Amino acid sequence: MTREPRPQKWARKQAAPLSETAFTLLVQGVLDYGIFMLDPQGYIISWNAGAERIKGYEAADILGQHFSVFYPPEDQSSGKPQWELETAVAEGRLEDEGWRVRQDGSRFWANVVITALWDEKGVLQGFGKVTRDMSERRAAQQALSERRRLFDHLVQAQETERRRIAWDVHDDSIQAMVAVAMRLELLADRVPEAHSAELRRLDATVREAIGRLRSLTFRLHPPGIDRHGLVEGLASHLDDVVRSSWGMDYSFDHQLDRAPTPETAITIFRIVQEALLNVHKHARGSRVDVRVTSADGGLLTRVVDDGTGEPMSVDGAREHFGVIEMRERAETAGGWWSMHSRPGTGTTVEFWVPNPLPLPASEPKDGTP
Template identity: 75%
Template sequence: MTPEPALGDMERKHSPPLSEAAFTLLVQGVLDYGIFMLDPQGYVVSWNAGAERIKGYTADEIVGRHFSTFYPPEDKSAGKPQWELETAIAEGRLEDEGWRIRSDGSRFWANVVITALWDDEGVLRGFGKVTRDMSERRAAQEALSERRRLFDHLVQAQETERRRIAWDVHDDSIQVMVAVGMRLQLLQGRVPEESATELARLDASVREAISSLRNLTFRLHPPGIDRHGLVEALSNHLDDVVGPWGLAFSFRHRLDREPTPETSITIFRIVQEALLNVRKHARGSAVTLEVESVDRGILTRLVDDGIGEPLSSNAVHDHFGIIEMRERAQTAGGWWSMHSEPGTGTTVEFWVPSPEPVEAPTEEPR
């Protein structure tokens, strides 16, 4: 007589392998992903805790129902559920993002992967479906896009206002001052010598004021900033402005692509202000400007060889130019910093994100 197997042997014989049991436990316990199976016709045959959390159905409520239950009416009308199954059969898998419906009728944005499951004989046994709720990520992306849209509008509005002020100064204030200068020159030949000397001084003051106003209009709206790329705009500014100051300069750039106009303007304005600070305060002889693509953005570094000075917290927070540079970088979603020590010069460094330019939609041919 054959001895009966011990109870422990019977349990091992009829229990699934440990790896299979562990895998089932893993799938059933995952909460961040809805993981379930469909039969070849698309009816739900299994349901995990993650699917219940994301979609709101218990296993008793959903097993046996067609997976098109999860799709909004417009997708059902368009035949999207059946098309997804057919695509998964033809290509082995399908990945999609779109709206899905919870048990209470509310919508959520889902990432879905459907995989066709075949047995060893090549017979379709059903589909594996993995769903993840991407609503929070989509909301964050939309918030970021809205912030970028508002930032672009802000930059455009600022540049429009700068351009208007530059035109007003050029067409009104400068022209009035030029007319005053011409009248002073005419009067110099009609008055006594002692008065002519005073008029000459006034004329010199008027000429100096005209020069200052012209420099102001250039700073407000440098020619070509909205027509050329960032590298050319910075290079031209160094040649046309910094060179005549008597500062030696070097410019290194490593950009993987041209930034959007709004990003270019932001970088240009910060560099423009930093260079102006070098001229006013650094008492140096040379500057180095570096611009490079880093971490899906643009890192800019301006180093001078000036006297340098310890930066007190009050100086950093109260200086208008520093405030403007920092706020421009932060408004763009980046950061700004300045390092300075006596005898070592000053380094201004900032990073701003460089989003992909949005292409205008092309009109469909009629």
């Protein structure tokens, strides 16, 4: 097999070439990579210490065998080894990741590069093959994917439970209390004035409780986040709650490279929601600024108020349930959370969570057939 020889470029002609002996020692001594050569038909003609460590064969046991011995039976029967050599010849090189087989029959996940080697006349002399054991990296990636699946299930389960509680409170507790308020109002009009005032005070107390429960159901399951995503959900919450209900000014800035997954969006929304609630309850401020931006493969969020700063200090709020919930949500998602404030300058809640691509519906299994 021949082809036109490729021109060679020498960046530093004055540098002394590496001696053949030194180069052989370099290749033979590498332990992290299996480096060996194949003849033009795919038979093994050299073997280094890294190949022995990764694949388990000593040189005397493997030299002269066809390299297809490293492939699982399903790849051998499909002709994958020969296809890889043909592709390397046609394109100059081939890179692949997949299962390979050690001498003891166990499998490992390998990154493989096959390079076609030509002499100065364009005649194929064989192939250089470099193999790296990627089993640990793949296991780590699978563990990360599994953690993400568990996180997604946890977020979905939490939101389902919040929705159920919100519906139960709205359809049961609130309706029952509304009926009680109506009865108290009717009774207040029918009893003597001496008792009417007390009944009206009870009616007012019940109606205040109804208002608090309705606020609770809204916090448990605010409309918009499920259907419209993070940006519209936050914008709606800021307008409906911060401005309309609490009478505070706000700004909302967002610069997202791409929309987050539903679970990531819910996590960010819940942390911002809790931070805003703390601002309303403790900060005694008049304005809050929310900013969400893409950063470092995730989403960085800041909630800044112009309040007193003191009630939101870390020392005073370390064990506050809302603070604990915000931190745990961020850390469970694989991110971080922080809060810092100074008296008279307000408080900043800042957190980052990863924004991974959606998980595929299914992933390849990692066992033997």
